[in-house]
Amino acid sequence: MPPDITWQLHDFQIDPSRPLYEQFVEQIRAMIAKGQLPPGTRLPSVRDTAASLRVNPTTVMKAYQELERLSLLVTFRGQGTFVTDAPDAIQRSRRELARAAVRSAEELAASIGLTLNELIALAQEEE
Amino acid sequence: MPPDITWQLHDFQIDPSRPLYEQFVEQIRAMIAKGQLPPGTRLPSVRDTAASLRVNPTTVMKAYQELERLSLLVTFRGQGTFVTDAPDAIQRSRRELARAAVRSAEELAASIGLTLNELIALAQEEE
Amino acid sequence: MPPDITWQLHDFQIDPSRPLYEQFVEQIRAMIAKGQLPPGTRLPSVRDTAASLRVNPTTVMKAYQELERLSLLVTFRGQGTFVTDAPDAIQRSRRELARAAVRSAEELAASIGLTLNELIALAQEEE
Amino acid sequence: MPPDITWQLHDFQIDPSRPLYEQFVEQIRAMIAKGQLPPGTRLPSVRDTAASLRVNPTTVMKAYQELERLSLLVTFRGQGTFVTDAPDAIQRSRRELARAAVRSAEELAASIGLTLNELIALAQEEE
DNA sequence: GTGGTCTAGACCACA
DNA sequence: GTGGTCTAGACCACG
Numbered sequence: 001m002p003p004d005i006t007w008q009l010h011d012f013q014i015d016p017s018r019p020l021y022e023q024f025v026e027q028i029r030a031m032i033a034k035g036q037l038p039p040g041t042r043l044p045s046v047r048d049t050a051a052s053l054r055v056n057p058t059t060v061m062k063a064y065q066e067l068e069r070l071s072l073l074v075t076f077r078g079q080g081t082f083v084t085d086a087p088d089a090i091q092r093s094r095r096e097l098a099r100a101a102v103r104s105a106e107e108l109a110a111s112i113g114l115t116l117n118e119l120i121a122l123a124q125e126e127e
Numbered sequence: 128m129p130p131d132i133t134w135q136l137h138d139f140q141i142d143p144s145r146p147l148y149e150q151f152v153e154q155i156r157a158m159i160a161k162g163q164l165p166p167g168t169r170l171p172s173v174r175d176t177a178a179s180l181r182v183n184p185t186t187v188m189k190a191y192q193e194l195e196r197l198s199l200l201v202t203f204r205g206q207g208t209f210v211t212d213a214p215d216a217i218q219r220s221r222r223e224l225a226r227a228a229v230r231s232a233e234e235l236a237a238s239i240g241l242t243l244n245e246l247i248a249l250a251q252e253e254e
Numbered sequence: 255m256p257p258d259i260t261w262q263l264h265d266f267q268i269d270p271s272r273p274l275y276e277q278f279v280e281q282i283r284a285m286i287a288k289g290q291l292p293p294g295t296r297l298p299s300v301r302d303t304a305a306s307l308r309v310n311p312t313t314v315m316k317a318y319q320e321l322e323r324l325s326l327l328v329t330f331r332g333q334g335t336f337v338t339d340a341p342d343a344i345q346r347s348r349r350e351l352a353r354a355a356v357r358s359a360e361e362l363a364a365s366i367g368l369t370l371n372e373l374i375a376l377a378q379e380e381e
Numbered sequence: 382m383p384p385d386i387t388w389q390l391h392d393f394q395i396d397p398s399r400p401l402y403e404q405f406v407e408q409i410r411a412m413i414a415k416g417q418l419p420p421g422t423r424l425p426s427v428r429d430t431a432a433s434l435r436v437n438p439t440t441v442m443k444a445y446q447e448l449e450r451l452s453l454l455v456t457f458r459g460q461g462t463f464v465t466d467a468p469d470a471i472q473r474s475r476r477e478l479a480r481a482a483v484r485s486a487e488e489l490a491a492s493i494g495l496t497l498n499e500l501i502a503l504a505q506e507e508e
Numbered sequence: 509g510t511g512g513t514c515t516a517g518a519c520c521a522c523a
Numbered sequence: 524g525t526g527g528t529c530t531a532g533a534c535c536a537c538g
Contacts, residue, residue, distance in 0.1 A: 045525065058515080097239060098241075111161070147537080316523095349504070
């Protein structure tokens with residue numbers, strides 16, 4: 001039985017120029033991918049999270065719902081929201097994150113006529 | 128004297144979910160970085176570009192201005208907009224693109240507890 | 255005299271996204287309709303059911319009450335809750351279930367301009 | 382170039398006991414599936430729809446976004462929301478609707494020990 | 509003008 | 524107590 005989790009405002013880095021809920025999705029997804037939020041963990045309630053992040057509850061809910069769509073969270077009516085306990089959903093999510101990141105770098109490389117390795121080499125060049 | 132350039136709608140791939148002007152910046156920047164638009168080339172006017180891309184002129188203007196800010200384009204009043212011929216501007220831009228792309232992949236890797244190499248390996252794993 | 259019944263957690267499949275009590279109603283109703291719970295059978299008490307299903311007693315109570323409303327269960331104070339032995343209640347319930355299901359499929363068919371048979375054919379089409 | 386569409390309150394049947402946005406999704410999806418909203422059609426803006434349905438704009442937006450997730454709508458920034466012009470997305474949606482409806486009827490049939498055909502026959506029986 | 513995000517606050521069903 | 528829906532109204536970026 002994994003313990004409940006709590007979080008504080010300072011657990012999250014927020015960039016006011018981007019959608020808040022999107023950043024919550026990213027950061028919670030990263031915590032799950034890192035194993036920091038083990039399968040079955042109960043997340044703080046929408047209201048509690050909203051209070052500790054000093055944000056509107058609907059903003060938190062939007063993030064939770066998006067994570068549910070990604071199969072990373074499940075909510076049990078009246079009981080709260082939990083990290084999925086299907087370990088493959090989590091592993092799949094890690095792979096998807098990795099693929100998206102690598103694909104995006106490869107696309108940029110291709111757009112300037114380089115391979116991924118050449119891109120990495122170029123990034124390390126001295127001024 | 129490099130020839131003028133024209134472009135067609137199909138030279139650009141657009142994704143409705145992201146700002147148009149931003150996509151123009153990226154794609155023109157890529158053309159410059161690839162040498163497809165050599166230094167000194169005169170770009171089509173904002174009006175012409177907007178017409179051939181079937182897009183709002185202010186969108187094109189915003190893209191050109193952003194590229195000027197990046198020192199990749201220069202505008203001579205009454206004569207038009209040209210690809211910079213400062214030789215290092217282009218190479219510097221290539222390095223900046225590469226660094227940004229690599230840094231972003233590294234950050235994602237770190238956020239799920241991996242190195243860049245591990246991230247690339249994970250992305251290549253089979254289903 | 256039909257024997258008492260007991261049930262285990264695994265007799266019920268639950269979907270977190272729908273009301274629990276509603277799913278109990280459906281599943282108990284199905285057991286009765288199938289003859290798996292013969293007329294006159296005594297059901298486990300609300301407390302026992304709640305315990306073995308690891309569920310809030312009020313949830314079970316709500317399900318039992320709904321099944322009473324459907325005339326499929328009757329409660330004798332102090333003696334417990336029993337499957338009705340009015341012979342037509344069960345057959346009527348089967349017909350009602352069938353009609354509701356068919357009507358709902360017909361309505362969906364109509365909403366996309368098909369008959370029920372066309373809908374069934376479309377559902378069987380290959381990808 | 383498909384004509385714009387407008388709609389009135391009475392084009393929608395609403396059941397106050399179920400989420401509004403969900404009903405909008407269903408009904409717009411049905412209109413698309415029926416061909417009543419041809420590919421490429423521009424939907425009324427969120428604000429206009431909200432006004433004619435006498436509903437809050439965010440409720441309409443939620444419906445539009447859900448339909449976008451289903452690949453039935455695409456939105457072009459600053460220009461509005463359009464029915465996708467990929468005809469296969471629409472046909473796929475029709476099949477999905479049909480399959481879900483049929484599967485649900487089959488499941489109910491199975492739960493009372495019948496086949497789909499027997500269920501349909503039972504539904505047609507006289508009182 | 510378009511869609512999108514966020515807030516504050518109400519109300520509901522479910523457990 | 525939980526999540527979920529809806530409203531009214533503000534503000535923003537984009538075209």
